[in-house]
Amino acid sequence: MITGDAVHERVQISLTTEGLSEERIAYLAGLVSQARTAAAVFTQFTQEDVDRILKPMVLAGLEQAQHLARMAVEETKLGVMEDKVIKNMVATEFAYNYVKDKRTVGVIREYPERNLLEMAEPIGVIFSLTPITNPTSTVLFKCIMAIKTRNAVIFSPHPNAWRCCSEAVKIMYESALKHGAPEGVFTCLESHTLQDNAYLMRHKDVGLIDATGGPGAVKAAYSSGKPALGVGPGNTPVYLEKTADVSTAVVDIILSKTFDNGTICASEQTVVIDDQIYDLVLKKFAELRAHICNEKESELLARTVIDPETGFMQPKAIGQKATDIARLAGIPVKPNTKLLVAPIQGVGREHPLSVEKLFPVLSVYRAKSVDEALKVCVDVNHAGGLGHTAVIFSRNDEVIHKFGELMNAGRILVNSPGSVGAVGAIYNDLVPTFSFGCGTGGGNSTTDNVNIYHYLNVKRLARRTQAHMWYRVPKEIYFNLNAVENVRSFPSRTTIIVTNPALERFGHVDIVRRYVPEGTHVHVSVIPDAEPEVKVIMQGVEALNFYKADQIIALGGGSVIDAAKIMKLKYEAPEADLEELAAPFLDLRKRVIQYPTEKINRARLIAISTTSGTGSEVTPFAVLTDKQRGRKVTLADYSLTPDVAIIDPQFVMSMPKGLTADTGIDCLTHALEAAVSTYASAYTDCNAMQAIRMVFKYLPIAFEHPGDEEARCMMHNAACIAAMAFSNAAVGVNHALAHAFGARFGVAHGRANALMLPHVIAYNAAVPTKFLPSPYQKGYLAHKKYATVADLLGLGGHSIDEKVRNLVVATEQLLDRLGFPRSIAELGISKEEFGRAMPDLTKIAFDDPSWRSNPRMPLMSELAELFWEAYQGRGVANAIRELQPQSA
Amino acid sequence: MAMIAVWLKIDEKRVAPELQEAGARLDGAQGEVVLDFSAVRRIDPCVLRAMEEFAGIADGKGVKVVLRGLNVGAYKVLKLIKVAQRFSFVS
Numbered sequence: 001m002i003t004g005d006a007v008h009e010r011v012q013i014s015l016t017t018e019g020l021s022e023e024r025i026a027y028l029a030g031l032v033s034q035a036r037t038a039a040a041v042f043t044q045f046t047q048e049d050v051d052r053i054l055k056p057m058v059l060a061g062l063e064q065a066q067h068l069a070r071m072a073v074e075e076t077k078l079g080v081m082e083d084k085v086i087k088n089m090v091a092t093e094f095a096y097n098y099v100k101d102k103r104t105v106g107v108i109r110e111y112p113e114r115n116l117l118e119m120a121e122p123i124g125v126i127f128s129l130t131p132i133t134n135p136t137s138t139v140l141f142k143c144i145m146a147i148k149t150r151n152a153v154i155f156s157p158h159p160n161a162w163r164c165c166s167e168a169v170k171i172m173y174e175s176a177l178k179h180g181a182p183e184g185v186f187t188c189l190e191s192h193t194l195q196d197n198a199y200l201m202r203h204k205d206v207g208l209i210d211a212t213g214g215p216g217a218v219k220a221a222y223s224s225g226k227p228a229l230g231v232g233p234g235n236t237p238v239y240l241e242k243t244a245d246v247s248t249a250v251v252d253i254i255l256s257k258t259f260d261n262g263t264i265c266a267s268e269q270t271v272v273i274d275d276q277i278y279d280l281v282l283k284k285f286a287e288l289r290a291h292i293c294n295e296k297e298s299e300l301l302a303r304t305v306i307d308p309e310t311g312f313m314q315p316k317a318i319g320q321k322a323t324d325i326a327r328l329a330g331i332p333v334k335p336n337t338k339l340l341v342a343p344i345q346g347v348g349r350e351h352p353l354s355v356e357k358l359f360p361v362l363s364v365y366r367a368k369s370v371d372e373a374l375k376v377c378v379d380v381n382h383a384g385g386l387g388h389t390a391v392i393f394s395r396n397d398e399v400i401h402k403f404g405e406l407m408n409a410g411r412i413l414v415n416s417p418g419s420v421g422a423v424g425a426i427y428n429d430l431v432p433t434f435s436f437g438c439g440t441g442g443g444n445s446t447t448d449n450v451n452i453y454h455y456l457n458v459k460r461l462a463r464r465t466q467a468h469m470w471y472r473v474p475k476e477i478y479f480n481l482n483a484v485e486n487v488r489s490f491p492s493r494t495t496i497i498v499t500n501p502a503l504e505r506f507g508h509v510d511i512v513r514r515y516v517p518e519g520t521h522v523h524v525s526v527i528p529d530a531e532p533e534v535k536v537i538m539q540g541v542e543a544l545n546f547y548k549a550d551q552i553i554a555l556g557g558g559s560v561i562d563a564a565k566i567m568k569l570k571y572e573a574p575e576a577d578l579e580e581l582a583a584p585f586l587d588l589r590k591r592v593i594q595y596p597t598e599k600i601n602r603a604r605l606i607a608i609s610t611t612s613g614t615g616s617e618v619t620p621f622a623v624l625t626d627k628q629r630g631r632k633v634t635l636a637d638y639s640l641t642p643d644v645a646i647i648d649p650q651f652v653m654s655m656p657k658g659l660t661a662d663t664g665i666d667c668l669t670h671a672l673e674a675a676v677s678t679y680a681s682a683y684t685d686c687n688a689m690q691a692i693r694m695v696f697k698y699l700p701i702a703f704e705h706p707g708d709e710e711a712r713c714m715m716h717n718a719a720c721i722a723a724m725a726f727s728n729a730a731v732g733v734n735h736a737l738a739h740a741f742g743a744r745f746g747v748a749h750g751r752a753n754a755l756m757l758p759h760v761i762a763y764n765a766a767v768p769t770k771f772l773p774s775p776y777q778k779g780y781l782a783h784k785k786y787a788t789v790a791d792l793l794g795l796g797g798h799s800i801d802e803k804v805r806n807l808v809v810a811t812e813q814l815l816d817r818l819g820f821p822r823s824i825a826e827l828g829i830s831k832e833e834f835g836r837a838m839p840d841l842t843k844i845a846f847d848d849p850s851w852r853s854n855p856r857m858p859l860m861s862e863l864a865e866l867f868w869e870a871y872q873g874r875g876v877a878n879a880i881r882e883l884q885p886q887s888a
Numbered sequence: 889m890a891m892i893a894v895w896l897k898i899d900e901k902r903v904a905p906e907l908q909e910a911g912a913r914l915d916g917a918q919g920e921v922v923l924d925f926s927a928v929r930r931i932d933p934c935v936l937r938a939m940e941e942f943a944g945i946a947d948g949k950g951v952k953v954v955l956r957g958l959n960v961g962a963y964k965v966l967k968l969i970k971v972a973q974r975f976s977f978v979s
Binding site: 124 | 930931932933934936961962964965968969
């Protein structure tokens with residue numbers, strides 16, 4: 001609670017302990033030791049123990065509310081006894097009502113949907129400064145919070161409120177002790193000095209400083225190096241807008257501003273009134289016994305209650321009655337006057353009454369417009385009231401929201417009194433408090449109404465979550481010989497067939513056309529047989545727009561299908577920025593850039609693959625070349641996945657041997673990497689394992705006997721199945737290496753994969769230098785997955801090591817059988833040339849997103865080692881050392 | 889193996905007086921004193937004072953104080969007031 005202490009302490013609080021005698025230090029240290037012991041013992045108490053102690057304490061406080069109020073007024077000479085009784089009752093009864101059913105021990109909140117628990121840890125020893133203006137109510141409130149949260153408190157009351165405060169502490173302590181609280185849980189400093197405060201603020205065993213007082217105390221608390229709750233000064237602006245209920249507003253303002261003679265720091269200071277209702281408002285104030293000052297009286301008042309040197313209020317006025325202040329100022333008023341209302345023309349030092357006035361003097365301002373009114377409220381807010389409280393009376397939601405946006409105040413109260421409203425739980429659902437957090441505007445750490453949760457360390461017990469995973473593939477997949485006939489199931493007005501010149505020449509386009517439903521307008525867009533360029537894509541999009549196509553059939557290998565995916569994207573969402581969509585990301589679901597969901601056109605994409613490797617017909621990926629900028633752009637999003645995939649082996653029967661081998665090993669790499677990926681799941685494993693088995697069985701046959709329909713068919717299916725695995729589990733470091741190496745030395749993708757594959761298996765099966773975070777999996781699995789693959793292939797072996805070794809050997813044998821070069825050296829690349837390329841290769845491979853799902857996180861040096869191993873070639877199986885322990 | 893000079897089962901309702909009595913039995917004792925706290929559910933400031941006092945006496949006589957069966961809540965109290973290092977603990 002910010003109080004008149006502001007004036008008293010403005011320049012007084014310091015953090016020096018100089019001058020403290022040894023005896024005094026021993027006394028203070030003893031207080032802390034006693035509080036520390038009490039707090040430690042308190043940690044053993046259960047919620048039930050705490051609640052059993054709390055209730056009688058609250059009742060004791062309520063019983064003594066009047067006694068304490070009387071003491072406070074007698075000692076401080078501030079405020080109104082009857083109002084202080086109410087404050088004491090609110091501080092006990094309302095605070096209790098708020099905390100009584102709250103859990104503050106053990107588990108205090110549960111978030112089952114997030115697998116998260118919040119648990120309470122007491123702070124320990126709290127050093128608490130309490131103010132002169134609300135002395136006993138603040139003590140009562142803090143005692144309740146401390147007991148509820150199992151903390152011990154050392155109180156340091158304002159010197160001019162020591163007797164009433166120490167009596168309040170005594171009442172609370174005796175009740176608490178009687179009902180089982182630890183001895184020493186509350187103590188009150190005997191007649192203290194600023195040095196005492198400084199010593200205690202810095203004591204190593206004080207856990208928190210709760211400074212409710214003037215800015216000096218708050219600043220000292222925050223300067224101590226301790227965690228602190230300090231609340232700052234206020235200067236509450238009130239906007240009385242023309243749509244407000246004037247009668248209610250005036251009553252609310254009077255009751256609030258006169259409550260305890262205006263000592264609550266949230267009370268109204270300047271009321272900004274719309275011109276249209278200004279006279280009416282002042283008339284209402286006068287009717288309810290407010291004295292409206294004329295210009296001369298306002299000047300007299302300002303001279304009396306505001307210090308002309310500092311611009312702050314005079315201590316002698318704080319908490320005094322309106323009639324007494326009028327007498328001091330020499331203003332004749334009726335004896336029953338309860339409030340002095342002084343018109344002001346602006347805000348700032350030239351307008352002394354525009355500052356905080358903790359007594360029943362209210363300044364008013366006549367505003368010609370809403371804008372002017374809001375501006376003046378901002379000025380008042382910034383004239384010492386940042387972060388505290390602001391009030392508006394209005395029925396206009398737009399103005400209310402605007403006011404809320406403009407005010408920097410922890411509490412913005414609507415159509416209710418400031419002081420009594422800010423306390424909470426009376427006029428609104430704010431948390432009841434006697435400490436108003438003022439945020440950074442007031443130099444505080446919180447804008448909250450300070451409450452029990454500020455007296456707790458909240459611990460979060462976060463259980464490992466079962467991450468949501470996914471398995472997304474095209475809606476429909478047709479496979480086996482003549483599967484292309486299924487094209488006839490898809491009605492279309494206009495279909496564009498995207499293909500390349502060779503396939504058109506081979507008559508494949510004619511086969512497809514045969515099955516397009518009758519009446520469909522069919523146009524063929526022939527694109528070069530290479531990774532698609534932006535220019536080619538845009539030409540395709542033009543054709544789609546020209547013909548208003550509602551279906552695209554992509555007939556070709558990865559390049560054609562990728563081109564068709566991007567054409568569809570740009571056709572449906574022309575605003576899509578391909579460069580932006582290619583922005584890097586770590587997790588598909590958390591990516592910064594989102595693919596367009598609003599589409600102006602719709603076209604079904606049917607992908608018919610004519611190679612058995614990339615699997616582009618079912619993947620959410622597409623690669624294009626930006627020739628102008630000399631780079632490749634990789635797009636990845638499930639919206640790119642074709643709607644329909646057709647896996648018809650008739651289109652691959654004539655694939656040349658080299659392409660059969662290259663694409664087949666690409667497929668095997670997809671499957672092996674998906675199997676050990678950190679994103680692997682039971683859903684992708686079944687695809688990956690099955691694809692691996694099919695490749696080992698049918699790839700050699702398809703390679704050696706190209707006309708073998710069954711082998712061709714199985715390899716075509718294997719490529720699609722492997723692609724379904726890696727579409728959902730992603731690939732790994734093998735692809736990162738192959739991408740970098742292939743691009744640098746112009747080596748086909750499948751061939752580049754083949755050069756790396758045995759080395760990568762051995763690498764992933766070994767004990768990783770660095771694990772990659774993989775919340776989807778339990779433990780490191782790569783070596784076990786490889787062993788499972790070996791079992792599936794019937795490779796034998798008794799241990800995991802042996803099985804991994806057998807898998808590497810089988811892979812090497814397969815590569816030999818397919819006639820692959822088995823080392824980079826065999827490609828005619830000299831060691832020197834390769835060495836020169838190494839820095840770039842490792843950098844590019846490390847930047848490649850492919851390895852983000854690799855089970856083992858590669859270091860740059862390890863990428864270089866893998867490249868060099870691939871350069872040397874054979875002998876991987878014999879070189880396998882330090883595999884995962886059997887038990888891992 | 890250290891010689892056990894005193895083995896005392898502590899009654900939760902009489903912790904402080906029992907510790908005072910145990911302190912008196914340390915005269916001429918050698919080795920370690922085992923205080924069985926397994927029946928003590930909670931310790932309070934009065935018990936803590938008695939424990940610290942007892943630890944002081946034991947220190948002075950070169951006797952090691954072993955707390956047996958102290959529950960973890962009470963152990964945390966000793967940690968919080970930074971006296972845990974004055975004792976040994978066995979479960």
